[in-house]
Amino acid sequence: MFKQSIGQAHEKLVFNRRVRVLVEQIGALLPPGSDMLDVGTGDGQIAKMIGARQDGTKVQGIDIMKRETIHIPVTLFDGTTIPMENNAVDVVTFVDVLHHTDDPQILISEAARVARKAVIIKDHLSETKLDHMTLRAMDWVGNAPHGVVLPYNYAPRRNWDGWFDKADLATDEFITDVPLYPAPLSWVFGRKLHFIARLTPTAA
Incomplete structure (x- = not known):
């Protein structure tokens, strides 16, 4: 019940804004007319919206799964292992996926093998213990209600x-500068903890 309530509050305060910001910023980096592969896509809704920007x-x-x-x-x-040949698609994207893996290098290298034009990554930066603690709290609120594995990597x-x-x-x-949260939440959960590359x- 507690996790469900947290999840509902997160969706109301954060999720819809997060989707809009990610679609705008990642979509702007996507070359028009691309074949795009989204790794760890979930239901694919955000990937579909990103692709629709171009x-x-x-x-x-x-x-x-x-x-x-x-x-x-x-x-x-x-x-x-990405089940594709070398240079199979134009762009490979990861949206808050790699910190859920034990070794991000494996999938980053796989993306480089498969992508012809670009690899686009949205993930987190953790430079201090406070950063790590903040990201753990954010990850739990956003993902624990959905049963997502949380290695906090x-x-x-x-x-x-x-x-x-x-x-x-x-x-x-x-x-x-990825404005996922409105003030005053951005003062705690922004702080350059997020990046898009x-x-x-x-x-x-």
Whole structure:
């Protein structure tokens, strides 16, 4: 009952604004007419909305489980290997997925293998213990009511840069002004704890 109440409050105060901001900011980074693959897509609704921001975009998703209601074509995968050939799609996206994995490097490298033009990532930055504690609280409120596994695997910017370099991805954009929360919530839960990055395979 408590988790359900928390989930309802989160949706009312945060979720709808979060969707709007992510759709606008990620959609603006998506090349028009792209074949887009969303990893860890859930029901695919946000991915569909992101794709709709650019004309001619085709969107598909992969996830470790398939939900009863889905808004885009979704293929099951094992959580580590993207079931596609090299350079199979234009863009691979991750929206708050990689901090739920044990080793983000694996999927980042897989995305670099599969993407022809870009990899777009929305995730978190944790530079201090306070950052980590804040992100844990946010993650629990947003995901525990839905039964999502929460490893709380947050990382500082230097780790992300290292993962990108190892995957041969060059950073085109790294945005930390992601206004997911209204004031005064933004004073606690904003603080550059969120980023959106657009990365280009160096072989592209």
